[in-house]
Amino acid sequence: MKIAIAGFGALGARVGVMLQQAGHEVTGIDGWAAHIAAITNDGLTVRQDDGTSKKFFIPVMTAKEIDGQFDLIILLTKTPQLDTMLIDIKHIITKNTKLLVLSNGLGNIEVMERHVNRNQILAGVTLWTSELVKPGEIRTTGSGSIKLQSIGNVDATAVVDALNQAELNVTLSQNVIEAIWHKAGINSVLNPLTVLLDANIAEFGTAGNGMDLSLNILEEIKKIGDLEGINVNINEIMKDIVSLVRPENAGNHYPSMYQDIKAGKRTEIDFLNGYFSKLGSEHGIELPFNSLVTRLIHAKEDIERTKLAKKQETFEI
Template sequence: MNIVIVGAGAMGSRVGSALYKNDYHVQLIDDWEEHVEAIQQNGLMVINEKGKEQVYIPAHLPKDCAGEVDLLIILTKSTKTESMMKSCLHLISERTQVLTLQNGLGNIEVLTKYVSKEQLFVGVTTYSAKLSGPGMVEAFGSGKTEIMDVTGQQKEEAERIIQIFNHSAIHAIISENVIKSIWNKVAFNSVMNPLCTLTKSSAGVIGTYCHFYEIIDPILDEIIKVAEVEGIELNKKYITETIIAALNPSMSGSHLSSMYQDIQRGQPTEIEYLNGALLKKGELNQIPMPYNRLLYLLIKMLERGNGQPVLLDKNTVNMSTN
């Protein structure tokens, strides 16, 4: 099976290297030239609980990757879903299976512009990773990955994907509740990513603040109201418990959020696909979301200042979703 990981960032590098080390034919593709060149020249340095390991996995820019692909795993940032899919069209046939494990809302809608629903598999993962430099990924902690086929008619194919992940020591299960799990993760990320980014802290650090739960409570309330209107029933206690578990350093409490890492590198964050997407749904359904709006605007301010606050222009201040 010819497998291509679209997006060789933190999670793409972690998943790709895990599959490659277990004898699957895997290639990484990314548009970050420095990162691709580092992997091509020196291999991918994977740092985890076992130490350091150089993994000589093939890596390419999208235009340099050739051949028909059996399984395309999308792990690029949501901000790049459209552009990366356009650059990968030459790899996709009617037989290609496409699995998205991305964060945020809206990726499924983008992907179905390029592949049929029969080809599409959707997943969500609680594994985390950190790209510490070109050609270097930190892959600590454990997690779980849930996968489902979009139509409900490709269960055998979904099972084969599950087997690939489990054989590569990435715990994965078939789930009929992936969409709800995606919303749970969106709720989690919409709370934790902006807060960790704004405070320049890990989850474990902000969790020690005595007013932490007082801060996250109204943010979650707004998200749950929007989810309910969208037909998704979220459990506030469950999400809160997930947040509490994430404060533990052995899980990911010492991990710096991907949003904070993006800000540090001067790159766009996924805020539009988290709080921004929620704000759009809230606006459509006339649900006030002042707490999520505040987080959204503050992150947009950091984005525009490459990590340093800048004054937003009048148009941005007046808009709740763009």
């Protein structure tokens, strides 16, 4: 299968490598010039759990440079950039192209429906993780899985088979919206709290009140889920969180929000805790924990961006 991965960062690169190893023709799309140059010139370095490193050569280019037709486009760009990415790659989207969005956060499907026919859309959630070490290099930790569903009237069998050839552990879901809320619940706990506690997932798991904080956030999400007609199973989300903190799973991983903060980037907080907080306001109820977490992450963004700017000024001097 000919596959493009839009958003060839840490996770996109890991998925791309797995698909290429399974025999698929993979092309990456990204906007980070240094990352593209490193992969183009020296290959993609993948540091694995056992301490070994391997190099892979996958073509990566900007959205303006890419050309041709693809059977599948996997969207792993950050949710705030999804609309722009779809505009930039419209020239490679045909009526036969399937698009699978695996980006974290809520609201992705609504964005996609503004650009492509509903019958082309697949939506999913993934528990695969990866960390960007530097341009052209990623670190992989643990295993993962993907749940996906056809949003319109499209047969997803070929896509599921292709991804499972790459051992991505894909299953079809009959209620992907619930699965997306489930993943958003996990991310609304682990992503911001690892940032605020300056910890990886395993270290967060050692925090004495970490699970209490998790429940505070999730109880508010369940409250708004009930109002939206979405079943939020707190026990199942907590079970996944407890599993993820183990080192053999994702415990040694620093979530993407942590990585973004350290890189001085804006995060997806407005599409996680901030999204839930906004829904609460629309329903006339307050979600104090989610609202506070959102404000703290925005404050952390400002602090880290200021630090990086000062370092750059010092370097230039």
